[in-house]
Amino acid sequence: MGNFKVKDHYFNKAKNENFLARSIYKLEEIDEKYRILKPGMKVVDLGYYPGSWIQYTSKVIGEQGQVVGIDIQEVNKKVTGLKNVRVYQKDIFDIQDLSQLGVEEAFDAVLSDMAPSTTGIKSLDQDRSLNLVESVFGLLPRFLKPGGNFVIKVFDSQSAQNYLKAQKSLFNEFHYLKPKSTRSVSKEFFVIGKNFKA
Numbered sequence: 001m002g003n004f005k006v007k008d009h010y011f012n013k014a015k016n017e018n019f020l021a022r023s024i025y026k027l028e029e030i031d032e033k034y035r036i037l038k039p040g041m042k043v044v045d046l047g048y049y050p051g052s053w054i055q056y057t058s059k060v061i062g063e064q065g066q067v068v069g070i071d072i073q074e075v076n077k078k079v080t081g082l083k084n085v086r087v088y089q090k091d092i093f094d095i096q097d098l099s100q101l102g103v104e105e106a107f108d109a110v111l112s113d114m115a116p117s118t119t120g121i122k123s124l125d126q127d128r129s130l131n132l133v134e135s136v137f138g139l140l141p142r143f144l145k146p147g148g149n150f151v152i153k154v155f156d157s158q159s160a161q162n163y164l165k166a167q168k169s170l171f172n173e174f175h176y177l178k179p180k181s182t183r184s185v186s187k188e189f190f191v192i193g194k195n196f197k198a
């Protein structure tokens with residue numbers, strides 16, 4: 001019951017505030033707490049669709065900044081009108097180089113709210129989720145500047161915990177957060193890395 005209330009509250013709030021998804025409030029909470037995004041930053045948003053994180057990021061980074069989004073879904077025209085936004089229909093597993101995103105320099109921040117489509121088979125869903133997480137960590141040496149910031153959604157499992165523990169030393173600060181707007185039954189949480197070590 002409480003969970004449905006939470007869902008309705010954030011869903012309605014997003015609708016009233018013209019955000020494309022309730023996920024906006026997760027990024028907002030993370031950013032307010034850990035100061036991930038700043039004006040002028042170049043940011044990549046992996047699994048951006050429908051685009052509420054892009055809407056939020058576009059505003060914070062301002063005219064001097066740029067946000068590039070990718071998703072397997074067809075490009076959402078609702079975000080292509082924003083001046084500092086570029087989006088591509090691409091699968092993360094096909095991305096190796098910055099040039100595929102039309103940029104030359106690594107990003108100041110890498111964001112990933114990606115989630116695989118779930119099957120209901122717990123071990124399979126956990127494996128798929130961890131595959132996504134591993135593919136993003138694999139891109140960091142090429143995609144994230146030294147000193148850069150990182151946010152990624154993770155579905156909790158023992159193997160995810162073990163994997164994350166081994167990645168901790170990549171950042172000066174490494175935090176775990178379950179945002180208030182996350183449904184209480186959800187197994188998802190966010191990992192926040194600050195100050196990427198080269």
Ligand SMILES: C[S@@+](CC[C@H](N)C(=O)[O-])C[C@H]1O[C@@H](n2cnc3c(N)ncnc32)[C@H](O)[C@@H]1O
Nearest residue numbers: 023047049050051052053072091092113114115
């Ligand atoms: C929870 S949604 C993102 C919501 C978004 N942050 C927002 O605020 O609107 C997760 C997205 O991850 C995308 N995704 C899942 N697997 C992907 C992959 N292999 N490559 C790119 N995107 C992927 C899905 O298509 C989906 O749109």
